[in-house]
Amino acid sequence: MTAISSFSPSLQTVLLLVGSNVFMTFAWYGHLKNLATSPWYVAALVSWGIALAEYLLQVPANRIGFRDAGFSVGQLKIMQELITLAVFVPFSLLYLKQPLKLDFLWAGLCMVGAVYFIFRNS
Template sequence: MNTLTALPLSLQTIALLVASNVFMTLAWYGHLKNLATAPWYVAALVSWGIALAEYLLQVPANRIGYQQAGFSVGQLKIMQEVITLAVFVPFAVFYLKEPLKLDYLWAALCMVGAVYFIFRSA
């Protein structure tokens, strides 16, 4: 038995979403640093290749979450957005050397509200 399947289905979903978001963030924004001088189409092709890894994790995450763990589509989407911000902020600050802004905190607080509303009737 591998480590991922030993986890409860809800945690499998979250782990796969986190992993997919790392690839997604790298695909969407990594070229700004790594391929800054490359033609846009080279950056697009490299990003597409990275995004394939993201999809190979995202699709099973949503299928497990929806079909087996009992999450609604709305719950999966809000989880995705929260995880996206949690992955994006450290990536932007530490990898792309963007300044840490208070606006990230405000955005996160808005997402806490979204999580509350989407999960409150669960």
């Protein structure tokens, strides 16, 4: 965490949220590829372990974002959702080999609108 502390609180927040989303995406969906033939409870335990790493990044991200960068809870949530989509689309395409759909574009445009509305009075 020391290396990241040299960045502004806003950038620290975004970088930590990106990292947490990578872990969470693997926790939620990685088992579909890696543990497809394992019992569900094995996948759940592995996912739970990965999710711990996600929380170790997500909790400080939200604390830094709220306390030091001055983001509102709504702004943090919308950033989280936008980052989730930005992480999920490449994960879905490259890791899970899912087809590219225009739905990703439409969802992204909706998220851009959400970002606009939550940040416009800041």
